[in-house]
Amino acid sequence: MEVFRKLFQTWGPQHWWPGRTRLEIIVGAILTQNTNWANVEKAITNLRRKRLLSLHALLTFPESTIAQAIRPAGYYNQKAKRLKAFASFLERTYGGSLRRMFSDTTPQLRQRLLSVPGIGPETADSILLYAGRRPVFVVDAYTRRVMQRHGWIRGNETYEDLAALCQQALPADVQLLNELHALLVRLGKTHCRTRPRCPGCPLEKLLPPDGPLM
DNA sequence: GTCCTGGCTA
Protein backbone atom coordinates (compact mmCIF):
# COMPACT_ATOMS: atom_id res chain seq x y z
CA MET A 1 0.00 0.00 0.00
CA GLU A 2 2.93 2.30 0.65
CA VAL A 3 4.16 1.64 -2.88
CA PHE A 4 0.74 2.41 -4.28
CA ARG A 5 0.45 5.65 -2.29
CA LYS A 6 3.83 6.90 -3.41
CA LEU A 7 3.26 6.08 -7.06
CA PHE A 8 -0.26 7.47 -7.12
CA GLN A 9 0.75 10.63 -5.32
CA THR A 10 3.46 11.17 -7.91
CA TRP A 11 1.66 10.31 -11.12
CA GLY A 12 -2.06 10.14 -10.35
CA PRO A 13 -4.56 8.03 -12.31
CA GLN A 14 -3.26 6.34 -15.47
CA HIS A 15 -6.64 5.82 -17.17
CA TRP A 16 -6.21 2.14 -18.02
CA TRP A 17 -7.38 0.16 -19.96
CA PRO A 18 -7.80 2.40 -23.04
CA GLY A 19 -10.21 0.04 -24.85
CA ARG A 20 -13.62 0.96 -26.21
CA THR A 21 -15.23 -2.42 -25.58
CA ARG A 22 -14.55 -5.54 -23.54
CA LEU A 23 -13.64 -7.44 -26.69
CA GLU A 24 -11.20 -4.72 -27.64
CA ILE A 25 -9.60 -4.91 -24.19
CA ILE A 26 -9.20 -8.68 -24.55
CA VAL A 27 -7.75 -8.33 -28.05
CA GLY A 28 -5.38 -5.67 -26.72
CA ALA A 29 -4.30 -7.93 -23.85
CA ILE A 30 -3.26 -10.62 -26.33
CA LEU A 31 -1.64 -8.22 -28.79
CA THR A 32 0.42 -6.43 -26.16
CA GLN A 33 2.26 -9.56 -25.07
CA ASN A 34 5.92 -8.55 -25.01
CA THR A 35 5.06 -5.60 -27.23
CA ASN A 36 4.99 -1.84 -26.89
CA TRP A 37 1.45 -0.50 -26.53
CA ALA A 38 1.93 2.09 -29.29
CA ASN A 39 2.31 -0.77 -31.77
CA VAL A 40 -0.76 -2.50 -30.39
CA GLU A 41 -2.80 0.64 -31.07
CA LYS A 42 -1.78 0.52 -34.70
CA ALA A 43 -2.83 -3.11 -34.93
CA ILE A 44 -6.20 -2.43 -33.28
CA THR A 45 -6.79 0.51 -35.61
CA ASN A 46 -6.15 -1.81 -38.55
CA LEU A 47 -8.54 -4.41 -37.16
CA ARG A 48 -11.26 -1.81 -36.74
CA ARG A 49 -10.72 -0.29 -40.17
CA LYS A 50 -10.94 -3.71 -41.80
CA ARG A 51 -14.04 -4.65 -39.77
CA LEU A 52 -12.14 -7.47 -38.09
CA LEU A 53 -12.76 -6.35 -34.53
CA SER A 54 -15.73 -8.60 -33.79
CA LEU A 55 -16.21 -12.13 -32.61
CA HIS A 56 -17.81 -13.10 -35.91
CA ALA A 57 -14.94 -11.70 -37.96
CA LEU A 58 -12.30 -13.32 -35.78
CA LEU A 59 -14.09 -16.64 -36.20
CA THR A 60 -14.67 -16.48 -39.94
CA PHE A 61 -11.79 -14.59 -41.55
CA PRO A 62 -8.68 -16.63 -42.35
CA GLU A 63 -5.77 -16.50 -39.95
CA SER A 64 -3.59 -14.90 -42.61
CA THR A 65 -6.00 -11.97 -42.95
CA ILE A 66 -5.96 -11.35 -39.21
CA ALA A 67 -2.18 -11.69 -39.18
CA GLN A 68 -1.73 -9.08 -41.87
CA ALA A 69 -3.88 -6.58 -39.99
CA ILE A 70 -2.04 -6.97 -36.68
CA ARG A 71 1.42 -6.92 -38.19
CA PRO A 72 2.58 -3.77 -36.32
CA ALA A 73 2.11 -5.58 -33.00
CA GLY A 74 4.78 -8.13 -33.85
CA TYR A 75 4.56 -11.92 -33.50
CA TYR A 76 1.66 -11.52 -35.88
CA ASN A 77 1.36 -15.16 -36.91
CA GLN A 78 1.32 -16.38 -33.33
CA LYS A 79 -1.05 -13.65 -32.21
CA ALA A 80 -3.47 -14.22 -35.10
CA LYS A 81 -3.65 -17.83 -33.97
CA ARG A 82 -4.23 -16.71 -30.38
CA LEU A 83 -7.01 -14.31 -31.32
CA LYS A 84 -8.80 -17.05 -33.21
CA ALA A 85 -8.21 -19.46 -30.34
CA PHE A 86 -9.88 -17.06 -27.93
CA ALA A 87 -12.76 -16.43 -30.34
CA SER A 88 -13.48 -20.13 -30.76
CA PHE A 89 -13.16 -20.62 -26.99
CA LEU A 90 -15.73 -17.89 -26.40
CA GLU A 91 -18.06 -19.37 -28.98
CA ARG A 92 -17.63 -22.94 -27.74
CA THR A 93 -17.74 -22.28 -24.01
CA TYR A 94 -20.11 -19.34 -23.63
CA GLY A 95 -22.09 -19.36 -26.87
CA GLY A 96 -20.15 -16.33 -28.05
CA SER A 97 -21.41 -14.15 -25.19
CA LEU A 98 -18.94 -12.03 -23.23
CA ARG A 99 -21.73 -11.29 -20.79
CA ARG A 100 -22.09 -15.00 -20.08
CA MET A 101 -18.34 -15.34 -19.86
CA PHE A 102 -18.05 -12.56 -17.30
CA SER A 103 -20.94 -13.89 -15.25
CA ASP A 104 -18.69 -16.83 -14.38
CA THR A 105 -16.88 -16.84 -11.06
CA THR A 106 -13.35 -15.42 -11.07
CA PRO A 107 -11.55 -18.71 -10.25
CA GLN A 108 -13.62 -20.65 -12.77
CA LEU A 109 -13.12 -18.10 -15.54
CA ARG A 110 -9.41 -17.79 -14.78
CA GLN A 111 -8.94 -21.52 -15.04
CA ARG A 112 -10.80 -21.61 -18.34
CA LEU A 113 -8.88 -18.66 -19.80
CA LEU A 114 -5.61 -20.39 -18.91
CA SER A 115 -6.73 -23.38 -20.96
CA VAL A 116 -6.83 -21.23 -24.11
CA PRO A 117 -3.57 -21.64 -26.04
CA GLY A 118 -1.80 -18.27 -25.99
CA ILE A 119 -3.40 -16.99 -22.78
CA GLY A 120 -0.99 -17.30 -19.87
CA PRO A 121 -1.38 -16.03 -16.31
CA GLU A 122 -0.58 -12.36 -16.98
CA THR A 123 -2.91 -12.14 -19.97
CA ALA A 124 -5.66 -13.99 -18.09
CA ASP A 125 -5.36 -11.67 -15.10
CA SER A 126 -5.31 -8.58 -17.33
CA ILE A 127 -8.54 -9.77 -18.93
CA LEU A 128 -10.10 -10.45 -15.52
CA LEU A 129 -9.11 -7.06 -14.12
CA TYR A 130 -9.52 -4.71 -17.07
CA ALA A 131 -12.32 -6.33 -19.06
CA GLY A 132 -14.07 -8.14 -16.21
CA ARG A 133 -13.49 -5.63 -13.41
CA ARG A 134 -12.49 -8.37 -11.02
CA PRO A 135 -10.19 -7.50 -8.09
CA VAL A 136 -7.11 -9.32 -9.39
CA PHE A 137 -3.47 -8.29 -9.05
CA VAL A 138 -1.65 -8.51 -12.39
CA VAL A 139 1.98 -9.60 -12.03
CA ASP A 140 4.34 -8.58 -14.79
CA ALA A 141 8.08 -8.42 -15.42
CA TYR A 142 8.22 -4.90 -13.94
CA THR A 143 6.50 -5.98 -10.74
CA ARG A 144 9.02 -8.75 -10.27
CA ARG A 145 11.95 -6.48 -11.03
CA VAL A 146 10.81 -3.70 -8.68
CA MET A 147 10.25 -6.16 -5.84
CA GLN A 148 13.53 -7.94 -6.42
CA ARG A 149 15.60 -4.77 -6.56
CA HIS A 150 14.13 -3.62 -3.27
CA GLY A 151 14.85 -6.97 -1.64
CA TRP A 152 11.20 -7.77 -1.03
CA ILE A 153 11.41 -11.15 -2.77
CA ARG A 154 14.13 -13.66 -3.58
CA GLY A 155 13.49 -13.65 -7.31
CA ASN A 156 12.74 -17.31 -7.90
CA GLU A 157 9.03 -17.04 -7.00
CA THR A 158 6.46 -18.27 -9.46
CA TYR A 159 3.79 -16.04 -10.96
CA GLU A 160 1.23 -17.49 -8.58
CA ASP A 161 3.55 -16.89 -5.60
CA LEU A 162 3.86 -13.19 -6.39
CA ALA A 163 0.16 -12.80 -7.17
CA ALA A 164 -0.76 -14.34 -3.82
CA LEU A 165 1.82 -12.26 -1.97
CA CYS A 166 0.56 -9.00 -3.45
CA GLN A 167 -3.16 -9.80 -3.23
CA GLN A 168 -2.65 -10.58 0.43
CA ALA A 169 -1.01 -7.21 1.08
CA LEU A 170 -3.68 -5.22 -0.77
CA PRO A 171 -7.43 -4.64 -0.53
CA ALA A 172 -9.60 -6.43 -3.10
CA ASP A 173 -10.36 -3.11 -4.77
CA VAL A 174 -10.74 -3.09 -8.56
CA GLN A 175 -9.87 0.58 -9.00
CA LEU A 176 -6.79 0.32 -6.80
CA LEU A 177 -5.50 -2.80 -8.55
CA ASN A 178 -6.23 -1.22 -11.91
CA GLU A 179 -4.16 1.88 -11.09
CA LEU A 180 -1.40 -0.02 -9.32
CA HIS A 181 -0.59 -2.26 -12.27
CA ALA A 182 -0.60 0.71 -14.62
CA LEU A 183 1.61 2.68 -12.24
CA LEU A 184 4.08 -0.21 -11.94
CA VAL A 185 4.32 -0.35 -15.73
CA ARG A 186 5.03 3.36 -15.79
CA LEU A 187 7.64 2.88 -13.07
CA GLY A 188 9.29 0.12 -15.08
CA LYS A 189 9.46 2.26 -18.20
CA THR A 190 10.86 5.33 -16.48
CA HIS A 191 12.98 4.35 -13.46
CA CYS A 192 13.06 0.60 -12.90
CA ARG A 193 14.46 -0.15 -16.34
CA THR A 194 16.96 -2.85 -17.26
CA ARG A 195 19.55 -0.42 -15.99
CA PRO A 196 18.00 1.14 -12.88
CA ARG A 197 17.56 4.91 -12.66
CA CYS A 198 16.88 5.39 -8.98
CA PRO A 199 17.53 9.14 -8.61
CA GLY A 200 14.16 10.87 -8.57
CA CYS A 201 12.22 7.61 -8.40
CA PRO A 202 9.02 7.77 -6.32
CA LEU A 203 10.23 4.64 -4.48
CA GLU A 204 13.77 5.88 -3.93
CA LYS A 205 13.35 6.09 -0.17
CA LEU A 206 12.28 2.44 -0.05
CA LEU A 207 15.62 1.24 -1.45
CA PRO A 208 17.93 -0.91 0.66
CA PRO A 209 20.93 1.03 2.08
CA ASP A 210 23.35 -0.32 -0.54
CA GLY A 211 21.12 0.51 -3.46
CA PRO A 212 19.21 -1.72 -5.86
CA LEU A 213 20.01 -5.43 -5.76
CA MET A 214 20.31 -6.06 -9.48
C1' DG B 1 21.83 -2.72 -30.99
C1' DT B 2 18.08 -2.68 -27.20
C1' DC B 3 13.55 -2.88 -25.54
C1' DC B 4 8.60 -3.59 -25.57
C1' DT B 5 2.00 -4.17 -20.40
C1' DG B 6 4.43 -13.06 -22.65
C1' DG B 7 3.66 -17.63 -23.79
C1' DC B 8 4.82 -22.00 -25.95
C1' DT B 9 7.96 -25.64 -27.21
C1' DA B 10 11.98 -28.70 -27.25
Add this chain to the structure above:
DNA sequence: TAGCCGGGAC
Protein backbone atom coordinates in the same frame (compact mmCIF):
# COMPACT_ATOMS: atom_id res chain seq x y z
C1' DT C 1 16.11 -23.52 -19.17
C1' DA C 2 16.90 -21.66 -23.79
C1' DG C 3 15.13 -20.56 -28.09
C1' DC C 4 11.57 -18.75 -30.70
C1' DC C 5 8.20 -15.37 -32.41
C1' DG C 6 8.86 -9.90 -34.94
C1' DG C 7 7.67 -5.17 -36.13
C1' DG C 8 8.43 -0.47 -34.54
C1' DA C 9 10.62 3.15 -31.76
C1' DC C 10 14.71 4.91 -29.99
